[in-house]
Amino acid sequence: MSELPDDFKCTITNWEYIYSLCRDVSGEVRRDAFEPDVVVALARGGWFAGRCLCDFLGLDDLTSLKMEHYVGTAAKSGEPTVRYPMPEGSVEGKDVLIIDDIADTGGSIERAHEYVTDRDAGEVRTATLQLLQTSEFEPDYIGERLEDWTWVVYPWNFIEDMVDLIAGVMEKADAETFTADDVRYYLNEYHQIERIEMEIAQPNRLPEVLTEMERRDVVERAASGEWTLAE
Template structure:
């Protein structure tokens, strides 16, 4: 099981920006005169995009396919496999658009395309909101191409990713306790998450994340306004 490096850049996004990428993908599909009859959204990252594309393209047939690949922000498995298959007959004889949030290696969406084609679908095309230059797979439609690798924190998994990121920086910095400002400092040092970037994308949410980490037993109070990793 491969691990990400201790220090890597992150980009934090918001709903408005991602909604705009959904619109861009839909515009590409219309310009190409492709008229899918069903959207297959890869769980979990493709759900928001899948629903938006149905709205933009006037579709009411949406199904989901779960691929097992990533495990949080710290680990990823090898080849993606199908964990939760689609309902029987959900794409049979239909033209399909497969959508995911991002292609990193491209393994997940490539495997999903092959899986859908094997279910007797009509024409199958693929789309991602974002495409990293590390991807070996080229989707038919792309909202945005990213030249430099970064871990993208989406609004639908903001707390999930921030719990992982903050836990990681606390382990790496190896202090006895941390204030919120110190945690912001380490997020910038290790992951290039600047305070202003985070506050523009997800304003006033660090206290919420810290409270949730405490509720989950990830961290505990270490004095007024200070936190440490729970033992």
């Protein structure tokens, strides 16, 4: 989690809320009278949104572009690059809507716009479900603007992010073993994740995450109902 303070804020979301943002973005597209032929979803965060936009806009042409920027929860890896190119001819001569879940610096979606445009696409427009005020790139369509910087935990990568976050707070906390209540305390202490927020967004999932961390050898049982970081 380099380049960020130890106590960066996190926000946990659920499927219903994200689905509503997909609906909002599609509404903007329709009001703008833009009729894309194909949706390009940036992998992995844009996949759910891309499929929803196809449904809302009546499209059946959906493709994916894998951009590499984040290597873990809130850990950046420099300039975004194309990892897996799109199939040949997938956007040629077509009007394109590029969708991602969030724009932080805006680098990924800006690079995707350049990449798609260079492949002889027609009109290319961009959209994000959420836009952080730190972004230097302004997409054409935005579901929600976030004025305060936060790491957004999406429902499709809840376990992935929570494994990283919990391991991180265990490393920073002045303790050897942790109960589930201890984990909740430190998530709030370091990342402002309140218990009620997590239970509303992702109810009863902390035991699942801790079990998965044990399976991945990130933590190990210290006693009944207690965990410690694995050696």
